[in-house]
Amino acid sequence: MTTTQRLTTLLACTFPLLASAPSVANGNFDPLQPGFSGAIAVNVGVAGGSSQFNTDDDNATTKDLNNNGDSYVSAAPMILGRLQYSFGDTAIFIGNSPDQIAEAQFQAELGVVHRLYADNTLTVALFGNVPSVDETWEDPYLTGVDRDTSEQTVMGGRVALDLNVPIPVSVSYAIADSEIDDDDIGNSLALSASERSLLKRDSVFQRATLDVSIPVFANLSLTPGVQYTVRDADGSAQSHRDKAVQLAISSSLRRHSFTATFRASQTEYDEANPVFDRKRDSDNVGIFAVYNHMGLFSWQNAMFNLMAGYSESDSDITFYDTETFFVATGVGFRF
Template sequence: MKIKITLLALSVAASPAFAKLADQQGFSGEISINTGVASSTSNFNTDADNNLSSIDQKASSESSFLVAPLGSVAYTFGEKLNHQVYTGTARDDVATGTVVLEVGYKYQLESGMVIDASLLPTIMSGETWADPYNTTSARTKTDETGNAFRLKLSSIAGSPFSLDMAYATKDVEHDDVPDELKRDADTFYLKGQYRQPLSRTMMLIPSIIYQTRDADGKAESYDQIGAEVSLFGTAGRHQYALTAGYNQRDYDAGSSLFNNTKRSDDNINLFAAYEYDQFMDWENWSFISLAGYGTSDSNITFYDESQYIVSVGLNYKF
């Protein structure tokens, strides 16, 4: 679960194996209004106290009220309705707790395979501490920028297998940390998944995930391997998605700040999303809700993190 709580669209869909891109040519989309509570416990949270007394201390928690008007829009075209340009957040991503803004293009082959290429213009952007480890004065904020590109191959050759690949760059404007902790980086992400129907209304999707980051600082470079399983289901107007994931991240080198100890993190993510269609018998409207929790347990206390979110809202499809 990525709680940079910038984007949370909170809608659920259990997609059939060979769904068309759209039922008809032209524009389609949805918009959701969501409210809730989110909390983050992290020494890198720029909404927390800018004073740090010791790099051995645990992070403090910061909670906030969330209001997130979000949505997506797509234009489908072609004789076989197999071309689509879109922008927004993908429903299948949201349902598993990964929410990013995308601008992209999809092409569906005769076999049902979909090639989906996109740009993620906001995922690498934000604020961070110029020196997160500063204990002698108030920490100051700096900007993070970067680009991310994604390629998804769904229902490869008409099979239940899919691949999700991404490449991203990150640049920290004022990175006032020791050389071994420099954060400018290139990251590669690979996720393979298999769709296994359990019944006409239920589907299980296990995934294996690999991620690697090559940063300017060796103590910020890592390899990560993990697994995830999602359960999608429907019952009348009710739709739900449950996701659990685990990954282990091992860093390439230690830092002098932490006695040259190589950092190692164990990450657990739990996520649940729910949708009730035709809420109050309103056509095209649905009630939506989610709850998510993530924790990162590091062998270096400074890097321990946790976050949660609970939200409800309404979604309108057009």
């Protein structure tokens, strides 16, 4: 993934917040109100960090396998949006979903939202990446010369149930298939065929999430959550289990809202990486924060947002250490 693409993904996290901000600012807002509705947002931001899997030209060559890649900084604009048609209790949508923002994740979706009894809702959606957008190195272990890129295709689906019980609860399950067109990982090294097979990256991902929203005051809530992710890769040295905990703190006052999400996880791999003769286990932390102001320029449906994020992965293998930060701002409009 190029630097610009990484920034695009980070900025894309903005839109679900913009889509959900009206409901924070206006308690009478019904997301399933009959008819067409949607939102559009224009954002500009700066992102940077370090990762061996950043596919910018400046990071194409690595001198050895004992570093985590060159640092990068990039700026880019992004136009985001969601379009929905509701029949009253059932809506069809294309774009981004508000409930994904708790994990600071973005994915374009085509889905259906259905309101059950007592305002409980069920969401079923399909998602995938845009062709020619996501990419990775064919062989990330190639040293001394420029590495070639290969497209990565992701397709999947998810189901989420939001329960409006005395303490609101959200449970979700997602599954996705990830394939790399030209996966030549390890071909530049003196590895046996069986060792190279341990590194194959085509994978099936499964993720289960549980979030509980706890109101503290009228304008303040805490949302602790847990998440469990399983990656079943063709190569067992790429397969892993990830256990995560997170806490979101949300506050709103009149036309202002603020949310900060803290996240920590541990990733444990099934087998040792034959290149480094050790497992790629890692500890991961991150924070994502966003401020929204509704009624920009006295326009009720216009909004301003400012956001920032930081994440770090400390792997037992230095080659896989990553660090990412971003700051972004933008304006949006709901219709």
